[in-house]
Every structure is written in C-alpha cells, then in structure tokens.
Amino acid sequence: MSILKQLEEPNFKATKSDRVLIEYIKENIEDVVYKPISQISKESGIGEATITRFSKKMGYSGLHDFKVTLSREISGLKNRNIINKSIENDEGVMESARKLFDSNIRILENTFNIIDGNDIEKATDMIINAKKVFFIGIGYSGMTAEDSNYKFSRIGFNCMSLDSSHDMIMMAALMDEDDVVVAISHSGETDETVKAVSIAKANGARVISVTEDRSSRLRDVSDVSLRYFSGESILETGSISSKLAQFFVIDLVYTQVVKERHAEVVERKIKTTDAIKLYNE
Secondary structure, three states, rough: OOOOHHHHHOOOOOHHHHHHHHHHHHHHOOOHHHHHHHHHHHOOOOOOHHHHHHHHOOOOOOHHHHHHHHHHHHHOOOOOOOOOOEEOOOOOOHHHHHHHHHHHHHHHHHHHOOOOHHHHHHHHHHHHOOOOOEEEOOOOHHHHHHHHHEEEEEEEEEEEEEEHHHHHHHHHHHOOEEEEEEEOOOOOOOOHHHHHHHHHHHHOOOEEEEEEEOOOOOHHOOOEEEEEOOOOOHHOOOOOHHHHHHHHHHHHHHHHHHHHOHHHHHHHHHHHHHHHHHHHO
C-alpha cells in the first residue's frame, strides 16, 4: 500500500501520537520530505523516537526511507522529475531552461533577503585571525568545501578542505583555539560533520556553519551560522540552486576578507597567478 493511501487508512493501529503525526504530514505533504527529524519533531510536537517508530510501522527502515518513498509518490502523481519541482517530463528544452533560470534567481534573491551582515562580518574576522581554516563537508557540500579551500588558498590563507569522515574526525582531534572550521551541510544534520565539529569545539576551535535556513544540530553548535535559502526536496538534493546559494554565501565572506586585507591579498593573488602561468609555460 502506498504512503498516501496509508495516511488516509493506516494498515496498523494508530496511536494518538501517530494520528497527530499523520495530520502534520498531510498538512505539510510537499515540505516534510526535506525537513530533518529535529524540525519535524519541533513543529509536530512528536518526539523523534516516536517519529522513527511511526516510519517503521508504515513499513520502512526509518524516516529517510519513508521520505524518499513519499517524494517518489508525490513526484509520480505530478509528473515531475528529480531536477526541480516545477519541471514537467514532457516540456520543451527552453521551457525547462526558463524554469531553472527563474528558480536559481529566486534562490539567490531569497538568500540575499535572509543574510545577516553582522554574521558575515564575524565570520570574516574569524577567518582573518585564524591560524588555519578547515573547510569541511560531505557529498555535494564537500565540493563546496573544496572550492572554498582553493579560493582562500589562492590569496595566501593557510587552509585545508576535508570531505572524508575519517579525515575530518582525525584533523578535528588536532585542532585548537587558533583554528576555525567552516562546516558546510545543506541539512545541518550530517552526522559526520556534526561529530567532527563537536570534537573541534571541545578542543577550542571556533565554528562557522553554512546551512539551509532551518534549525539543525550543526547550527546549534556553531559560533556563527551563515544561512541560505534552498527549498529543494529530498529527491532534488545536489541541485545547482542549493550549491549556488552555498557558493554565494561563502563568496560574500571571501569578498569581505579581500576588502579588509586588500593590499596583501592582491599581492598574494598576483604571486599565485604568476606561479601558475610560469608552471604552464
């Protein structure tokens, strides 16, 4: 039996908490699939353990499995694919191009509207004064971490990017109060990233998080939280819009760093650029 049918007629004896959760899911049917369990728990008033048990009663291994299946059902009903919620399978190339363009513009506009200038300035100061900056992230966020590391390294900062859970934990154990971690996670709930950050903080390191604008464990343990807007569903994970928002936020911090250390970073950028040119000759 499909999830949508079970939400109307559960094939198990639903408790009072189950019924509350069912109503919450039905009222947030398209949004719930990309919300972390902590947010679902907070908004529904149902404990995380109960939410996990409910997913298993529905016949799934856990909440993630439940949400993936629900996303597929919703997508199938609306003839949508995994790229963007507005894309139809039978539409033309240019229509899809316009929708993707409009979606990306909307993401950047909404991200701009929630930027906190004070947090950007705090993050800038932390990076400028750090002995070493570690950019960390798993999966698609790891790509953003690698790009950020390259960007700041080119202007002379002592940086490192980490996208392996083993390396993240190992390096976190060696950090101290002079180090800064820039932790990138779309959901803010990636276990490997949260664990590494917790170890780094225990050693005195300061943490800048880059996450979607929602409550999360990573935001809770950060010294500075940089937020962006995305709104992608679980099946759209890794879309260009969420990466664009991540790049935009980090690029804003980079811009502030360059503005505050203009003379020295320009000199360093010239040196690294000349060295690359010489190497390629």
